[in-house]
Amino acid sequence: MKRENTTVQSEGGYQPGGDEEETTTLLGQDAQVSTGSSFTFSVFNLMNAIMGSGILGLAYAMASTGVVGFSILLLLVSSLAAYSIHLLLTLCDQTGVTSYEGLGERAFSKAGKVLVACTILIQNIGAMASYMFILKMELPPTISSFLGAEHSGVWYENGVVLLILVTVCVVLPLALLPKIGFLGYSSSLSFLFMLFFAIVVVVKKWSVPCPLPNNSTLSLISNSSVSDCSARLFIFSSKSAYAIPTMAFSFLCHTAVLPIYCELQRPTKRRMQNVANMSISLSFLVYLVSALFGYLTFYGKVDSELLRGYDIYLPRDVLVMSVRLAILLAVLLTVPLIHFPARKAVLTLLRGERHFSWLSHCVSTVVLLLIIELLAIYVPDIRNVFGVVGSTTSTCLLFVYPGLFYLRVSNDHIRSSTSIAAVALVVFGVFVGLLSLCVIIISWAQTS
Known part of the structure; x- marks a missing residue:
């Protein structure tokens, strides 16, 4: 549908300013109702979509690129993520289309719509199944460490039982x-868990000695010396290639952007861009602080999953055990948020853009969760399987599709600054996708 470029005044007396971009709404008069999601809750929801278990690997990424190198790359990736959201919102403003799938249809007809829906579905199912797999593996030992249980065979040590329980009761x-928008409360709680993780990483920097104590039974801390207790600004090695995909996928939230936009109070393009900028900026800050102090704790000996190092040097530390549980709870609360765009993609493929139906809503929700549960329970290498698929689908949703759709739909000249930036975004996305795919294949080869 085409949107008329008219200024809309809300019933509450919202007076437009001089900038049409700030006052033109996506959904017209009906979108201005006060029942929409607030700016704060929208920020929390988008941050919940951004931050996940990947935060545990950022300290290792810093150890592979150096403090300054990591900071530059993280700033670059976050800026590109914000710009790709800007392109999506610009297309929504120009066309009146309210979904990622709709933009795909506008750009490449029905084939584009199906392609985007399938990409969202594959990426989100992979992410949710991976998160559920993490919960199945990590939740039982975390609970046991808190309870100090000495008996085996109790129900809370069974990962499958716990997974089914948290799915039925929480997810x-x-x-x-x-x-x-109703997930604003749970998303704010998830952000507090991530903030707690960053604070604990900062506090525990002074609890781990350096040089690290030598222990021949632990390869992670062998051969540590005083020279290892200094931060490096730039590092260029084969491991640096591993860091780029980790950082790139740390800002993937694009499947949730447009649903959040549609439910935002006074949903103007500028207001939603402010939501995205705030979410990405806060996520960037939490990422940088946790990665920096995690790296300054272990330096070159930092583990690919940061909390493992604390388990070795600070066994049965209450704060470390608490932060592990907090991360698992944050991951758990992220699953329902990722589920929304996945379900929307399913309904778009099966029913098209139709009115809301509780029957379709409930059936698709249960079926999707059942598929995710089965994948997490019965596929032991689910994270490896979706590592390959996720590297391609995530790159497409984060970089390739926004730039490609803009070039296809917008009337801007190909030599305009925005079009050139869109081309650069597509090229960068293809580069990151191929790089991450090569990294995964090489890792598999080395493991085998």
Whole structure:
């Protein structure tokens, strides 16, 4: 549908300014109602979509690129993520289309719509299944460490039982909510868990000695010396290639951007861009602080999953055990948020853009969660399988599609600054996708 470029005044007396971009709404008069999601809750929801278990690997990424190198790359990736969101919002403003799938249809007809929906579905199912797999593996030992249980065979040491329990009691009720804006409370709680993780990493920097104590039974801390207790600004090695995909996928939230935009109070393009900028900036800050102090704790001996190092040097530390549980709870609360765009992609493929139906809503929710549960329970290498698929689908959603759709739909000249930037975004996305795919294949080859 085409949107008329008219200024809309809300019932509450919202007076437009001089900038049409700031006052033109995506959905017209009906979108201005006060029942929409607030700016703060929208920020929390988008941050919840951004931050996940990947935060545990950023200290290792810094150890592979250096403090300054990591900071530059993280700033570059976050800026590109914000710019790709800007392109999506610009296309929504120009066309009146309210979904990622709709933009794909506008750019490449029905084939584009199906391609985007399938990409979202594959990426989100992979992410949710991976998160559920993490919960199945990590939740039982975390609970046991808190309870200090000495008996084996108790029910809370069974990962499958715990996974089914948290799915039925937590994930399913949240996923059944009719609007993504209702997840603002759980998303704010998830952000607090991530903030708690960053604070603990800062505090525990002075609890781990350096040089690290030598222990021949632990390869992670062998051959540590005083020379290892100095930060390096730039590092160029084969491991640096591993860091780039980790950082690139740390800002993937694009499948949730447009659903959040549609439910935002006074949903103007500039207001939603401010939501995205705030979410990415806060995520950038938490990422940088946790990565920096994690690196300054272990330096070149930092583990690819940061918390493992604390488990070795600070066993049965209450704060470390608490932060591990906090990360797992944050991951758990992220699953319902990722579920929303996945379910929307399914309904778009099966029903098209139709009015809301509780029957379709509930059936698709239950079926999706059942598929995710089965993948997490019965596929032991689910993270490796979706590592390959995720490297391609994530890159497309984050970089390639926004730039490609803009070049296809927009009337800007190909030599305009925005079009050139869109081309650069597509090229960077293809580069990151190929790089991450090569890294995964090489890792598999080395492991075998």
